[in-house]
Amino acid sequence: MKAVNKHTKIITAATKVFAQKGFFNARISDIAKEAKVADGTIYLYFNNKFDILLSVFEEEIGNIITQVKKLLAEETDPRKMLEIFATKHLTVMKKNKHLAEVIQIELRQTNKLIKDYRNNKFSEYVNIISDIIKLGQEQKIYRADILPGIAKRAFFGSLDEISRVWNTSLETNYTVEETVNQIIKIFLSGMLTQAKAC
Amino acid sequence: MKAVNKHTKIITAATKVFAQKGFFNARISDIAKEAKVADGTIYLYFNNKFDILLSVFEEEIGNIITQVKKLLAEETDPRKMLEIFATKHLTVMKKNKHLAEVIQIELRQTNKLIKDYRNNKFSEYVNIISDIIKLGQEQKIYRADILPGIAKRAFFGSLDEISRVWNTSLETNYTVEETVNQIIKIFLSGMLTQAKAC
DNA sequence: TAACACTGAATGGTGATTCATTTATGTAAC
DNA sequence: GTTACATAAATGAATCACCATTCAGTGTTA
Numbered sequence: 001m002k003a004v005n006k007h008t009k010i011i012t013a014a015t016k017v018f019a020q021k022g023f024f025n026a027r028i029s030d031i032a033k034e035a036k037v038a039d040g041t042i043y044l045y046f047n048n049k050f051d052i053l054l055s056v057f058e059e060e061i062g063n064i065i066t067q068v069k070k071l072l073a074e075e076t077d078p079r080k081m082l083e084i085f086a087t088k089h090l091t092v093m094k095k096n097k098h099l100a101e102v103i104q105i106e107l108r109q110t111n112k113l114i115k116d117y118r119n120n121k122f123s124e125y126v127n128i129i130s131d132i133i134k135l136g137q138e139q140k141i142y143r144a145d146i147l148p149g150i151a152k153r154a155f156f157g158s159l160d161e162i163s164r165v166w167n168t169s170l171e172t173n174y175t176v177e178e179t180v181n182q183i184i185k186i187f188l189s190g191m192l193t194q195a196k197a198c
Numbered sequence: 199m200k201a202v203n204k205h206t207k208i209i210t211a212a213t214k215v216f217a218q219k220g221f222f223n224a225r226i227s228d229i230a231k232e233a234k235v236a237d238g239t240i241y242l243y244f245n246n247k248f249d250i251l252l253s254v255f256e257e258e259i260g261n262i263i264t265q266v267k268k269l270l271a272e273e274t275d276p277r278k279m280l281e282i283f284a285t286k287h288l289t290v291m292k293k294n295k296h297l298a299e300v301i302q303i304e305l306r307q308t309n310k311l312i313k314d315y316r317n318n319k320f321s322e323y324v325n326i327i328s329d330i331i332k333l334g335q336e337q338k339i340y341r342a343d344i345l346p347g348i349a350k351r352a353f354f355g356s357l358d359e360i361s362r363v364w365n366t367s368l369e370t371n372y373t374v375e376e377t378v379n380q381i382i383k384i385f386l387s388g389m390l391t392q393a394k395a396c
Numbered sequence: 397t398a399a400c401a402c403t404g405a406a407t408g409g410t411g412a413t414t415c416a417t418t419t420a421t422g423t424a425a426c
Numbered sequence: 427g428t429t430a431c432a433t434a435a436a437t438g439a440a441t442c443a444c445c446a447t448t449c450a451g452t453g454t455t456a
Contacts, residue, residue: 006401024222028446038403040448049446079390133389142389150372150380151389153363154356161355162348174348182348190388191331191340191349192277204435226412236437238414247412 007045009035011059014052019098023053053102060099061121064092068128078136083184085129086159090176093163104164126156158183205243207233209257212250217296221251251300258297259319262290266326276334281382283327284357288374291361302362324354356381 013035017026028049032039046052068088075081093100130152136142162183166173174182211233215224226247230237244250266286273279291298328350334340360381364371372380 027444032404039446040404041402043447044401136389140391143383143391146384146389147372147376147380150360150377151384153359154381154384157355157357157359158352159355160359161351165351174345178345179348182345183352185341186344186349186352186385186388188388188390190384190386191334191344192386193338193341225410230438237412238438239436241413242435 006035006037006041010037010042010045010052011056015056015060015102016098018053018056019101023049056102058121061103061125064088065121065125065128067092068125072128072132078132078139078141079184079188081132081135082129082155082187083180085132086155086180086183087176089159090163090179093159094166094176097167100163101167104160104167126152129155155183155187158187204233204235204239208235208240208243208250209254213254213258213300214296216251216254217299221247254300256319259301259323262286263319263323263326265290266323270326270330276330276337276339277382277386279330279333280327280353280385281378283330284353284378284381285374287357288361288377291357292364292374295365298361299365302358302365324350327353353381353385356385 010031014026014031017030017034020026021030026049028042029039031052032042035042042052046055068085071084071088072081075084093103130148133142133146133148133151137144137146137148162179208229212224212229215228215232218224219228224247226240227237229250230240233240240250244253266283269282269286270279273282291301328346331340331344331346331349335342335344335346360377
């Protein structure tokens with residue numbers, strides 16, 4: 001049995017357990033059982049419970065960032081780029097609900113607990129959006145009077161809230177495609193009718 | 199000493215403590231100390247720790263709903279109505295950071311723990327947004343192809359993410375006015391330049 | 397046989413909740 | 427207005443279940 005395997009097994013198990021029970025309600029023994037290792041084994045790979053949570057972020061969000069950046073590298077139109085980001089984000093969150101919940105809920109708890117945990121993967125992820133917007137502004141495709149720092153939060157917040165609801169509520173579940181379609185419509189062209197907009 | 203006073207004192211104290219430490223890290227004794235009552239006294243007014251959290255929501259969000267609805271009743275233009283909602287939301291969240299954090303973080307935990315807690319104040323609050331959008335669609339001011347159920351999440355998610363960052367990060371803090379201005383710009387007219395939009 | 401990986405029962409700190417007791421408030425009788 | 431009694435409100439130390447973490451011991455590999 002290789003160490004790498006066990007490390008990954010624990011991360012995967014922890015993601016699942018944290019998502020189901022939340023960080024504070026999750027017991028180390030739950031994670032151990034899920035990963036099929038002894039309780040003590042977990043402490044050979046992680047310093048403590050909180051350290052497991054941080055590792056979940058680093059690794060899982062890191063993966064998403066890599067994937068998104070790869071997709072974006074093949075596109076030059078900033079309009080399409082936002083669409084790609086939205087599609088990738090929503091697809092991942094819809095497919096991996098455990099991870100989605102951990103990111104949505106626990107990451108926030110964490111950000112509060114350790115405010116000095118800067119330069120984190122999460123910031124890096126959200127900054128992809130503002131980079132796209134800045135690129136679009138240079139190309140005169142996006143309006144110059146949009147502040148990328150606010151727009152990135154608005155865009156990410158929209159995606160995040162929508163995928164959050166997918167996990168918790170009984171509300172109608174639109175497809176990723178329909179949802180992206182709506183989001184892009186709103187963020188690129190706005191909600192006003194043509195008559196009013198022009 | 200009237201009972202009403204003590205109830206309110208505990209709610210206020212709990213809001214503060216939950217915001218600072220998070221629900222799970224908050225001790226009953228912390229709340230008791232903050233409210234200047236004995237630990238046991240809290241159990242004369244609430245069934246348990248979780249019950250306190252629910253009460254914080256019900257009462258605090260209920261207040262905001264009342265205020266927003268009152269403001270909206272005096273306006274008929276759906277464009278202005280969204281602006282009013284955004285301004286009120288961001289103003290409250292900026293002024294009452296304790297409440298803001300509790301809503302942003304704890305409400306989500308809670309929604310997860312008790313999925314049957316439907317018909318809650320939170321839903322009522324977010325539905326104000328979709329009601330405005332539907333009204334605007336009837337008046338042909340908002341595009342008919344916007345789905346109010348998605349747009350409300352996008353709009354709320356944007357506000358929520360922006361105010362969340364106000365509480366946690368060191369990022370530049372825009373004023374409520376500037377922020378509302380940007381949000382309204384994006385949601386009503388979109389991010390494309392005029393040339394591209396028309 | 398040494399080095400290493402792993403195990404899981406035992407430990408110890410924590411903190412929600414309880415409840416015997418105290419304090420405050422009300423009320424009736426004189 | 428004061429004493430006595432009753433009821434309600436408040437207290438906070440004690441209880442006890444919980445669970446993160448440890449570590450002495452077992453198994454495995456080289």
